[in-house]
Amino acid sequence: MELVPTIRAHIEKYMREQNLKLQHFSDITGINVGTLSAILKGSRPMSMNQLNQITSVMGLEKGYFYESYGVESFIESAPHWRRLEPYLYGCAELGKLDCIQQVITHVTDDRSYIEELFDVAESFFARGLKEAALILYECVADSEKYQHSERLALCQYRIFLLHKTMSKFDNLAAAVQLEPYVAKLDEEIQLDAVKDLANVYNTIHHWDKVYELAEELERKVDFQLELQSRRRKNKERIAFYPIFTYKAYANLLKASVCEARKQYEKALEYTDVYVNVIEISNPTEEEQELIERFKGWAQGNRYLYHLMNGNHEVIEPYLNYLDANPHEILTAFVNIVQAANQHSLDIDSALYRFDPYIKQFNTNMHLKGTYNMQMLNHRYIRFYYELAKYRLNQQRYATGIDTLLTSLELSSSSNDDLMSIKSIDLYGKFRMYVTNQQDEQYTRLIEGLSSQNFGIRIKSV
Template identity: 75%
Template sequence: MESVPTIKIHIEKYMRENDLKLQHFSDITGINVGTLSAILKGSRPMSMNQLNQITLAMGLEKGYFYESYGVESFIESTPHWRRLEPYLYECAELGKLDSIQQVIIHVTDDRSYIEELFGVAESLYGKGMNEAALILYRCVADCEKYQHSERLALCQYRIFLLQKTLSKFDNLKAAIKFEPYIDKLNEELQLDAIKDVANLYATIHVWDRVLDLAEKLEQRVEFQLNFRSGKRKTKPRVSFYPIFSYRAYANLLKATVAERRKQYKKALKYTDVYEDIMNGIENPTEEERELIERFKGWAEGNRYLYTLLLGDFNILDDYLSYLNANPKEILTAFVYIVKAANQCSYDIDRALDKFKTHINNIKSRKLCKGNIQRGDIES
């Protein structure tokens, strides 16, 4: 089997071909000549910063030697976190996922790095480097010694969020696999997890599970609100949204399930509940005001929709005015308007003509995805 040239061999070849002495190459790279000499002799390991300086001096693109560096520094040699951590970040930034995967498989033989790898995964996740983060989360989850740990549960939550596909079957498997870990998460973070799993079940129309999770979400919110009652706020919020908003969201989910089951009066009742919850917030912050307005908008649109589905077309003109002010909802709304008209043998040609151009434009641009709407529940 032919041996692969090491980084050291590449450097020495470059220096020979360009007739460069060590001092000259030191000047070009900006690396101390003694340090450079020790690196080439193999008596001193090369840092990521030094590797990047050398690569640039040789006129090569950043990351050219990353695969070789990973093999030489972490597979053929004993890994050191001081070099491994920046390597993972640099590979993530350049999208060198295969290099990360190759190194991580060997590094996790030593489980002492699990905590550090989890920290890097969280950092990458926070920066939106999701593919690299997913590799690390899977690695940590596979190597986690304590199956009831919060860290394992959080890894599984991140994996659940990051590996959603267009396949309903795959998403269903992901939800089923993740659900047992929800109760092991931080109690506030459980609210987000329940909401996210409920949203996934809604997209694949598993309405029984959506309803179960909506009720579970409401119960967890009540616990959190009671627990916080009378206590000083000494810790930063863990949940993505203010706690009370999850109670409103739980009732929005219930309203959606009721509508899907053609229980329109029940859907209206839940709509009143989540609107009342939001209206009951005193001295709201800017974030809370934005949420209140969002829920009020959903309540208004959904109330028109459910009333229409009950056969009351007296509100159609008001609904059309609402849609005119909220064009993102037009296409979805008209699916239900046509459905209601067919059920009640009601002539809606005037309404269709009014929005014909807009509907055709939306179809041509394929802008069919909105925020929380009927049939498309997102947070």
């Protein structure tokens, strides 16, 4: 087996090639000559700062020696937190995840660093270094001795947040794994965890579970509001949002469940509830911003529920509302076109009016971050599916099939198997009207679906 040169050997070779004496190398690196001598003799460990200084002087990119440093300092030698912590930060900032994984797997054999690793994971999470944070959370969770600890529960919650993907099956598995730990979280953090669980179940249309979690969320909020009325006003909030907004959100979730079940009158009742919840006195700037957001949702949702209930007269005021709230256009038009299909409405004028916005759907021009990405992507798919159905019912077969193929392509690329099946089924009903070019595109999409592991079997229509 060929031995890998040590960092010290690389430095000594560089000094020989550049004909550098120790004092000169000390001068250009800024490292004390005695310290440098001890490092080269192997009698003193090198700090991360010294490693970066030497790497820069040698004309190498930052992080060039990180893998070797990890092996020499933490695997072949006894790890020391004073060097390990800056090493983890350095690797995370440069995206050297393999280095983190290699070192952490070895270090967590000794449980003495579990608490410090968890704190670093929390720091990474707060700074958006998500992949590095995930490695640490998973290692801490695997090594956690006290299986009922709050730290373990928080690790599982962070893992859940970081593991969410565009795959509904993966999200469901992550939700199921998190649920047993929710009750072990801090009581305020439980509000965020239950909300996030409900959002995941919402994306996979598990309406009974969404409603159950909404009720659980409301119970937890009521308890927190009662506590809040008793304790000192300046206590720092742990939950991400003001506490009362979770009660409003719980009723928004219930309204969305009623909408899915076509219980529009009940959905309107829950809308009234969350509008009443947000009526608080002397709101802060943050609270006022959230209050306005809920009021906007309520206004748009009332138009929606009336429209879906067959009240066609609300279309015009609904469109006027969308003019003032362009970030709601995608969500609104999914439902407007669905209502048109359900009640045989002619909405061509509405589609023409908002055509510039509709053309931007699923492009970088569309506002990002307004919705959870899974929910946003699903709305794109649903819009094109409903629009395809609308065009096909109008006997506009060419544009209808093109739009349907867009829906199938999007559902395929995002692993949305349910919408893929619905698109395939609708295509089969109108296959007699497709062109050769459209059928070739459809075949390519089906071949792509067949090569993916959906847990379902795709057949050509």
